[in-house]
Amino acid sequence: MSEIRRRDPRREWIARNRLHPEHASVLAEQGGAASEWLGPNGVIRKNPRAIGFIGPNGIKRIDRSGAQQGGHAAGAARQAAQDSRRQVEIPEPAFLVAVVPELSGGRLSGHDKDLLGLARRLADADPARPGAVLAVVFGEHKEDAFGEAGIDRLLHLPGDGYAGFAPEARLAALTAVERELAPRHWLLPDSPLGGADLGRRLALRLSERPATGVWHIEHDDQAPLGWRCTARGAAESLDIQRPLPRVALALAECAEPVDETRHAAEPVSLVETLPSAFSRIEDLGQVAVDPAGVALAEAEFIVSAGNGVKDWESFHHAAKVLGATEGASRVAVDDGFMARDRQVGATGTWVTARVYLAVGISGAIQHLQGIQTCDKVVAINLDPGCDMIKRADLAVIGDSAEILAALVAMVEQQRGGQRDAA
Amino acid sequence: MRPEQQGIEVAVLVSVGRHPITGRARRADQDARGLEMALGLEHQLPGSRVSLLHAGPRSEEGEAALRGYLGMGLDTLTLLEQAEGSDAIPALAEHLAAAPPQLVITGARAERGEGSGLLPYALAERLGWPLVNGLAAVEKVENGVATLLQALPRGQRRRLKVRLPAIVSVDAAAPAARQSAFGPARRAELAATAVSAEPDRELAEWQLAPARKRPKRLKIVKAASARDRFKAAAAKAEGGSGQVLEGVSAEQGAEAILKLLNEEGVLR
Ligand SMILES: Cc1cc2nc3c(=O)[nH]c(=O)nc-3n(C[C@H](O)[C@H](O)[C@H](O)COP(=O)(O)OP(=O)(O)OC[C@H]3O[C@@H](n4cnc5c(N)ncnc54)[C@H](O)[C@@H]3O)c2cc1C
Numbered sequence: 001m002s003e004i005r006r007r008d009p010r011r012e013w014i015a016r017n018r019l020h021p022e023h024a025s026v027l028a029e030q031g032g033a034a035s036e037w038l039g040p041n042g043v044i045r046k047n048p049r050a051i052g053f054i055g056p057n058g059i060k061r062i063d064r065s066g067a068q069q070g071g072h073a074a075g076a077a078r079q080a081a082q083d084s085r086r087q088v089e090i091p092e093p094a095f096l097v098a099v100v101p102e103l104s105g106g107r108l109s110g111h112d113k114d115l116l117g118l119a120r121r122l123a124d125a126d127p128a129r130p131g132a133v134l135a136v137v138f139g140e141h142k143e144d145a146f147g148e149a150g151i152d153r154l155l156h157l158p159g160d161g162y163a164g165f166a167p168e169a170r171l172a173a174l175t176a177v178e179r180e181l182a183p184r185h186w187l188l189p190d191s192p193l194g195g196a197d198l199g200r201r202l203a204l205r206l207s208e209r210p211a212t213g214v215w216h217i218e219h220d221d222q223a224p225l226g227w228r229c230t231a232r233g234a235a236e237s238l239d240i241q242r243p244l245p246r247v248a249l250a251l252a253e254c255a256e257p258v259d260e261t262r263h264a265a266e267p268v269s270l271v272e273t274l275p276s277a278f279s280r281i282e283d284l285g286q287v288a289v290d291p292a293g294v295a296l297a298e299a300e301f302i303v304s305a306g307n308g309v310k311d312w313e314s315f316h317h318a319a320k321v322l323g324a325t326e327g328a329s330r331v332a333v334d335d336g337f338m339a340r341d342r343q344v345g346a347t348g349t350w351v352t353a354r355v356y357l358a359v360g361i362s363g364a365i366q367h368l369q370g371i372q373t374c375d376k377v378v379a380i381n382l383d384p385g386c387d388m389i390k391r392a393d394l395a396v397i398g399d400s401a402e403i404l405a406a407l408v409a410m411v412e413q414q415r416g417g418q419r420d421a422a
Numbered sequence: 423m424r425p426e427q428q429g430i431e432v433a434v435l436v437s438v439g440r441h442p443i444t445g446r447a448r449r450a451d452q453d454a455r456g457l458e459m460a461l462g463l464e465h466q467l468p469g470s471r472v473s474l475l476h477a478g479p480r481s482e483e484g485e486a487a488l489r490g491y492l493g494m495g496l497d498t499l500t501l502l503e504q505a506e507g508s509d510a511i512p513a514l515a516e517h518l519a520a521a522p523p524q525l526v527i528t529g530a531r532a533e534r535g536e537g538s539g540l541l542p543y544a545l546a547e548r549l550g551w552p553l554v555n556g557l558a559a560v561e562k563v564e565n566g567v568a569t570l571l572q573a574l575p576r577g578q579r580r581r582l583k584v585r586l587p588a589i590v591s592v593d594a595a596a597p598a599a600r601q602s603a604f605g606p607a608r609r610a611e612l613a614a615t616a617v618s619a620e621p622d623r624e625l626a627e628w629q630l631a632p633a634r635k636r637p638k639r640l641k642i643v644k645a646a647s648a649r650d651r652f653k654a655a656a657a658k659a660e661g662g663s664g665q666v667l668e669g670v671s672a673e674q675g676a677e678a679i680l681k682l683l684n685e686e687g688v689l690r
Contacts, residue, residue, distance in 0.1 A: 063649060105686065142685070165572065165580060168552075192575050197555050200543040209624060212538040215636055232633060234537040235442065241629040253639050260644075280552040280588075284581040287571065288690060294577035301688035322683070323690050355688050357679070376686060377664075378679055384668055394682050396675035397668040406676035411689065414680070 085262040093132035098183035102194020106142035111189045111252040116150040118255035138162035146265035150258035164283035190249035203247040210247040291325045299325035302353040307331040308360015318404040345370035360400045363388030429469025431523035432460045438487045439533040447483040449490030452529030454599035456592045477502040477510040493607030501614040508619035515548040524586040530593040542591040557590045
């Protein structure tokens, strides 16, 4: 085709003039309502009337993100945005940063992700000689997004020996990692279940003086490892600035979690077989505690009742059989069916349960605020359009009493079966 | 025919605490809980002996705080006297190794100094004893094996068996300490022995400052356009990917819920 662009000023003028009788046909010729074209002086001209779409309420909306015309493209655009993480491979790392995540409930917690963000800062400090982040994972897990969290190498040590309270077995494994892979940094979360115990044991075994309660790090050329850290001391009343030691136990929000890259999470294994350590500590398992005695704010599993619960006797029975702590919406509390200290939500308790079972709760914003940090929300409700269903990871539409009764029967059957088998 | 119960030797390591608001010296909360647990054990196992141990400098303020422990019903406290800023671990380890008790109870973290919570671990490593952290209760001690309850987050408890001698650390989950009586505290004896001290050189090099408030994490929305940013800021919490079961029988619904509960491992 010829390079020279032929223009018809008259037709352009008609296209711009909405009142011209030939306007529509000229526009159609130009390929629909052109919203942008090159003007006579080489300037881009826009027709604001040709852009946008009619919104759901019959009002014209203009989306200036350039992402869409009409409501359909939006989903695709967002999909594309989610996949925009950069793939990073570090085939020959200059050094290793070992992280031992706590994996509460088998998944990376927010604390773990912050810690991995910190590990990435240490690893990526020098772009010419990047380090790799090695995660050591004990026992079974349910996580499938290790790469997204910033892990390059994954050392998974399965086996029952690491279940429960097994500091000696875990410590033996970590010392084997130290011998074989000799990471430059060891990072653990300073959290009661995870690294607070293991990290201190590891540090002393490696004869390092660890930094505990680390919440900030920065470059420092004087320090032996090139970093200095700020750590909390003396019952949270002191900030200690010191060179970053090899072993550090970090607090939550010590760094931003990884969100722009995706890493390989390539499995690695140890050459030597780990000896099954002789343990002087025997774990006899968790003790059944009365779920009603557990504070609502820290309960792990909550069954919460709202206005949709009519049969309170069977609700209490269900909570007991499931071994869950009871919660309630404000309506249930105001109507006198539940105690005030059981209320979940903005004016009640902000809960942190891993599993929140909402029975007959519509999901008012004041209630949803209270369950923001819950991991899994299960809803039982009659109304498929209510907000709780939108929040829920699993929603069952149906009558609460019937479903709870069926659930109770199944749980009892499962327990009975186990007891017979045992 | 009740088996003969034997008393055990319990050493409680105590420190000088710091009141969180006024900053004055006091008996440290966790250490006092540890002593309370030891006194409970003395009650439970007649013939047990509880001894108190502290390593550090002798000062008027510190002494008043240490007497707070004595006021809980003890006659003496052994003070390993050291210069200010020395490392307490070698002195304590030496003292414990010389006359080993069966059980050593410490607080999880000190309220002054580095407060890193390393002391019980360092002692365990030096003495080669097992260590259990976060103790909630001692259930029983039999034939040199202690059955303990360990506190887990979310109000849960775990039962452990530990061969003695052992070190255990207590935190806020242990039973609250009884009040300290002033008169007995004044009358009790503070038995001081001077010990050799290695100064903690590393700690002296660090910069200590009163804790700054940590910056609040901002919710950073990385979006290409104003529209996406607005949507992210104004959006209600949405699961989005949630599974909705509609038109199923109650049994099918319950089955799906049960599956999720089993996967999450919350049913016991
Ligand atoms: C200032 C302020 C503060 C507030 N703070 C709180 C707070 O902290 N916590 C809180 O919870 N609320 C709070 N509220 C109240 C809140 O706005 C809602 O009114 C309340 O949460 C609704 O409770 P609900 O979902 O139980 O009841 P409803 O909104 O009546 O919902 C009942 C749900 O049960 C379903 N249902 C009915 N029958 C059945 C059945 N047989 N089986 C299954 N499902 C059934 C219905 O479909 C419906 O979705 C506050 C309100 C205000 C104004």
